[in-house]
Amino acid sequence: KSHFDDVPLKPQRVYEEMNTELDRDTCYVTTIGLSQIAGAQFLHVYNPRNWINCGQAGPLGWTLPAALGVRVALPDKKIVALSGDYDFQFMIEELAVGAQHKLPYLHIVVNNSYLGLIRQAQRGFEMDFEVSLAFENINTSDDGDALPGYGVDHVAVAEGLGCKAIRVKSPNEFKHAFAKAHELMEEHRVPVVLEFILERVTNIAMGTEIDGVNEFEDILCLDPDLSLETPVDLDPVSESAIAQ
Template identity: 65%
Template structure:
């Protein structure tokens, strides 16, 4: 549900809303893994109104702006921290939610679980040097 963005804009509630975009309905796709499925969960398509999203389909920046918010798109990992800094400035200036959309690789598995002490990791965790 994204209506919370419009409510935040309506009542001038600045907060950071992060969208991790891999052009999939990610948690649904992951839930299907146990059934050896990957059915109707990808959202990648060439959006004629947003060629800048490069086949990732939905333009979350335009959606956020259409709901009265501000938004920043991140295409490279080294741009995440600067995007958060830009988001802070936009929140202070406009007093609305700011969406930071981070474009990920297409098939990405996120950590998930039913309890904090029962999290399934699908990728090896980064460890300090």
């Protein structure tokens, strides 16, 4: 299931909106973490070499400079980078390179203010510790754009590095934010950051085997006769059927 109206946002809804608002020929660049795992599950990728990934090496910070490299290599392509908050912070200063050399691309930042994959991987061991990035930023307020308790103001930092940035806190803001981001890229020819403020804890489906994936969120089931507890036997397709 991906259609949630929660505030703060659920990441599934962000990916659903990306599928709606971004072109079929979009080239995605991403690295590691729950953002990348969920993106691989929810985002629609239609063409070869439109999912540029670090090969599971796990180098946090890879996404931003990689997106700049893909932008240079494919100047006519629509490039969209996907980062969690810490992957984005790791090499955030490289935004200035994109601004200086006029390398426009869209950088989606899904911000829950901690390292979610580190926490979720402990569930099987009955632990729930996190590497937190949250702190009370004295420059934020309850009635301001940046939310208290989420730490770094990514919008302020991105704009301080010569780029444009938009923060999204509600599903009602999605369509305007994507439209504005494309407008800013066309006008200024610099990277544009689109930050989505997520709920603090979301557990993303994962498992050690393809037939043993654990689901932690609500499942959208269109057939009431189907059940996660009842395996469905699929008849193999015969060679004659393939030939036809």
